[in-house]
Amino acid sequence: MPATDSSRRTRVAVLCSFNVDLVRQPLEDALEARGCPSETYFSGYGQWESDLRNPSSGLYGFAPHVVVLYLDVRDVVPGAFQEVPTAEEAERRGTEAAKALESGVAFLLERLPGTTVFCCGLTMPPRHSLGLLEGNSGYSWRAAVRAFDRQIQALASRHATVFFLDLEALILETGWSTWEDPRLWPVGRMRLARSAYPRLAAFLARAVRTTQHARRKCLVLDLDNTLWGGVVGEDGVEGILLGHSGPGLAYLEFQRAVKSLIHRGVLLAVCSKNNPDDALEVFRSHPGMILKASDFTAMEIGWGDKPAALERIARKIDIGLDSLVFWDDSPVERALVRERLPEVLVPEVPADAADYAAFLFGLEAFDTLVLTGEDLRRSTMYREEARRREVRESMAERTPEEFYRACAIEMTIRRADGFSLPRLAQMVMKTNQFNMSTKRYTLAEIEHFMDDPDVDVYSLQVSDRFGDLGIVGMAIVRRGTDPWELDTFLLSCRALGRTIEHGFLAFLAGRARESGARLRALFVPTARNAPVKRFFDELGLTLSPTEAGGYHISIPVEKLSVPSWLTLKVEA
Amino acid sequence: MSENVLLTTIARVLKVPEDELDLDSSPQTIAQWDSMAQVALMLELEATFSVRFPSDSLMELNSVRKIRDALVTLGALPEPK
Numbered sequence: 001m002p003a004t005d006s007s008r009r010t011r012v013a014v015l016c017s018f019n020v021d022l023v024r025q026p027l028e029d030a031l032e033a034r035g036c037p038s039e040t041y042f043s044g045y046g047q048w049e050s051d052l053r054n055p056s057s058g059l060y061g062f063a064p065h066v067v068v069l070y071l072d073v074r075d076v077v078p079g080a081f082q083e084v085p086t087a088e089e090a091e092r093r094g095t096e097a098a099k100a101l102e103s104g105v106a107f108l109l110e111r112l113p114g115t116t117v118f119c120c121g122l123t124m125p126p127r128h129s130l131g132l133l134e135g136n137s138g139y140s141w142r143a144a145v146r147a148f149d150r151q152i153q154a155l156a157s158r159h160a161t162v163f164f165l166d167l168e169a170l171i172l173e174t175g176w177s178t179w180e181d182p183r184l185w186p187v188g189r190m191r192l193a194r195s196a197y198p199r200l201a202a203f204l205a206r207a208v209r210t211t212q213h214a215r216r217k218c219l220v221l222d223l224d225n226t227l228w229g230g231v232v233g234e235d236g237v238e239g240i241l242l243g244h245s246g247p248g249l250a251y252l253e254f255q256r257a258v259k260s261l262i263h264r265g266v267l268l269a270v271c272s273k274n275n276p277d278d279a280l281e282v283f284r285s286h287p288g289m290i291l292k293a294s295d296f297t298a299m300e301i302g303w304g305d306k307p308a309a310l311e312r313i314a315r316k317i318d319i320g321l322d323s324l325v326f327w328d329d330s331p332v333e334r335a336l337v338r339e340r341l342p343e344v345l346v347p348e349v350p351a352d353a354a355d356y357a358a359f360l361f362g363l364e365a366f367d368t369l370v371l372t373g374e375d376l377r378r379s380t381m382y383r384e385e386a387r388r389r390e391v392r393e394s395m396a397e398r399t400p401e402e403f404y405r406a407c408a409i410e411m412t413i414r415r416a417d418g419f420s421l422p423r424l425a426q427m428v429m430k431t432n433q434f435n436m437s438t439k440r441y442t443l444a445e446i447e448h449f450m451d452d453p454d455v456d457v458y459s460l461q462v463s464d465r466f467g468d469l470g471i472v473g474m475a476i477v478r479r480g481t482d483p484w485e486l487d488t489f490l491l492s493c494r495a496l497g498r499t500i501e502h503g504f505l506a507f508l509a510g511r512a513r514e515s516g517a518r519l520r521a522l523f524v525p526t527a528r529n530a531p532v533k534r535f536f537d538e539l540g541l542t543l544s545p546t547e548a549g550g551y552h553i554s555i556p557v558e559k560l561s562v563p564s565w566l567t568l569k570v571e572a
Numbered sequence: 573m574s575e576n577v578l579l580t581t582i583a584r585v586l587k588v589p590e591d592e593l594d595l596d597s598s599p600q601t602i603a604q605w606d607s608m609a610q611v612a613l614m615l616e617l618e619a620t621f622s623v624r625f626p627s628d629s630l631m632e633l634n635s636v637r638k639i640r641d642a643l644v645t646l647g648a649l650p651e652p653k
Contacts, residue, residue, distance in 0.1 A: 183627035
């Protein structure tokens, strides 16, 4: 096994109010399995708070990228589940416990700015001192848990790198009796049962993974026995199973689940072996269809083989195969796609349609901790892109410049701020094609750059007469050296092919020129970023090899100018 | 289940070669056998042998012989010959 450079390992600190050391190995294994090799740190029993508040503690020496805070309500809310409190009293104690945690987190973020912090919500044992009085006659323990969680969620909404984790949902999955083992508290200040450790490990690893890896962008669905029961080509539109009662309900529920993904910024596509007319007739006329044809960014309906169809879908949407998730009820199709296109994620779909919706919700591939405006607009933007393409084709006889002018492209450049940060972090993690250095930074690291007076972080938003493309570009310029170093320069693939990269680079060149500085770009070729090489060739620039295997390119800051068909608005 | 399974499980949890273990192995003879390992060992054996040790025995079953005898008492291992 190749040794992993320890600087590439994600340092994860777990601060827990009880002894949870037995999760260490399963957590490291679960992270490794998700492509996130890690080093872990665990606070000693009873040490979580002093670890957090003492700048010379082991925690600060460890310098974590990610901190997980897992507090048990019995350890932080006085009298929890033993007394008989009113709801108001419980709420007060819950809020107080959350405030203590909050100030600890604030202390941490002051010293280690940009650290990702996951705060687990509290969980409540099913049996406690209130019994059936819970929620009655003004008594409640649940009120303490709710107050705590509310306070922590508010904290998370104020800090870009603080997140809430709904741990109680994990426990509900199999129940309290598989989570706690009351024999272990007296012997080792442990609370969790043996069966809880692998599940807690997977749950935490799932959260940590999202800070390192971009999610997949597109769900590609089969039709027969996936969106409806039966085969439309044989059973007819009226014969398929889909509706509000009977076995068709499972498919309706699944369609609702799929639809919810659109609102999480996931694109949908169809890949089905069918007569297009039969399949489209279901979309047009079946009253049970929750999903409409317009919800899909690409449709491949025909008799060709599915791997080839998936490649066409990826090309059409202009995303990598590694952004696709392929859902098909046929084990044969799944095996074929796995073999031919290993980059495509092919989940082992449940055999029973009644399990489809829950299985879809459980897929980690679409996990995200933040939802940006671009995510929400994604499917609309791909539709606008289709119109752009039509116009381009109708103008095939004209020069490219005439097409660009007809588009009325407007570029707005701003300094990165709290609004653009989540989107920038997303792009830096997943942009492959037009990415000069392909350096991957976490949201925390970008935030750190933003605070550094010697570093400029720019966001680029583009709109044209067809619509708003949102934030599609990003640049990081390090000004601490001469020449200035263009550390990161990237454009989302949907912004390519309209000279925007020329305009963006000309802007940066102008900034250097105004300060009397030179500007040098870092280019690291990868399997995917050939468009960057072409860009430098178009500009006629020379690539000088660096020792690290990349290239430096001197940008002629005096010569570059923004193409006349681009309107540039600078708010930076 | 046999005593072999018992030794294999203990060796795996404590990360020691199986042939270093015998009935008299205990925290006194195996450095890795600390209190944390004791709990991990009990939980692992419970899963392997489908038994539940009473809470007051969890820290007391701290030698291979004591564990074997407890498993015999719980009917999870045959009487030793």
